[in-house]
Amino acid sequence: GAGVSQSPSNKVTEKGKDVELRCDPISGHTALYWYRQSLGQGLEFLIYFQGNSAPDKSGLPSDRFSAERTGGSVSTLTIQRTQQEDSAVYLCASSRTGGISQPQHFGDGTRLSIL
Amino acid sequence: AQSVTQLGSHVSVSEGALVLLRCNYSSSVPPYLFWYVQYPNQGLQLLLKYTTGATLVKGINGFEAEFKKSETSFHLTKPSAHMSDAAEYFCAVSVDDYKLSFGAGTTVTVRA
Numbered sequence: 001g002a003g004v005s006q007s008p009s010n011k012v013t014e015k016g017k018d019v020e021l022r023c024d025p026i027s028g029h030t031a032l033y034w035y036r037q038s039l040g041q042g043l044e045f046l047i048y049f050q051g052n053s054a055p056d057k058s059g060l061p062s063d064r065f066s067a068e069r070t071g072g073s074v075s076t077l078t079i080q081r082t083q084q085e086d087s088a089v090y091l092c093a094s095s096r097t098g099g100i101s102q103p104q105h106f107g108d109g110t111r112l113s114i115l
Numbered sequence: 116a117q118s119v120t121q122l123g124s125h126v127s128v129s130e131g132a133l134v135l136l137r138c139n140y141s142s143s144v145p146p147y148l149f150w151y152v153q154y155p156n157q158g159l160q161l162l163l164k165y166t167t168g169a170t171l172v173k174g175i176n177g178f179e180a181e182f183k184k185s186e187t188s189f190h191l192t193k194p195s196a197h198m199s200d201a202a203e204y205f206c207a208v209s210v211d212d213y214k215l216s217f218g219a220g221t222t223v224t225v226r227a
Contacts (some may be wrong), residue, residue: 004158004202023147024177026200031213033213033214035215041213042217042218042220043205043207043217044218045210045214045215048213048214050213056210056211056213056214059214090148091158092161093159098213099212099213100147100166100209100213100215101147101166103161103164104161104215105161106151106158106159106160107158108157108158109157109158
């Protein structure tokens with residue numbers, strides 16, 4: 001498809017397990033963002049990738065969270081030793097280039113539930 | 116720090132009535148402002164954005180918003196609500212040239 005693709009759409013896992021969430025941005029988009037949407041905190045910025053520049057990781061809530069972007073395309077968000085407070089919808093977005101003048105296109109998200 | 120406040124977590128309107136969603140911003144620099152809509156189990160879709168220039172911004176699906184610097188507001192309106200407008204709406208402000216800081220969201224229900 002032409003949009004941002006995220007997988008899985010739903011993930012249920014036990015507390016303490018590691019999870020990987022995947023994002024396929026729109027082809028040709030150089031900027032990629034991860035956000036988290038939770039009941040208590042609303043929509044929060046997590047991390048930003050732009051081309052070959054060092055990512056802005058300032059929104060990652062703890063060192064259990066990490067993300068990478070391979071080949072300037074697909075991105076994986078990894079959460080280690082999951083906790084119940086990690087339950088949320090994780091949204092990925094991409095834009096043609098970096099900078100706020102470029103609209104961010106969002107995927108449908110991954111709904112993560114920690115038992 | 117740049118932030119937005121959305122007034123009212125829930126708004127209920129009759130079909131055909133005016134939709135008004137309120138957003139106030141706090142920014143130390145001229146802001147870029149956005150409205151997004153989220154339908155159930157979907158991601159966010161951009162409705163409209165204000166960067167510079169004309170303060171009345173028209174978006175998709177008949178929505179528009181007006182940037183009022185004196186009131187630090189960016190309220191979203193639609194003259195006539197349709198059932199398909201039932202969704203959650205988020206106001207957002209740019210931070211550091213690429214991040215978005217979102218409001219808490221307003222859920223709109225449309226009564227037949």
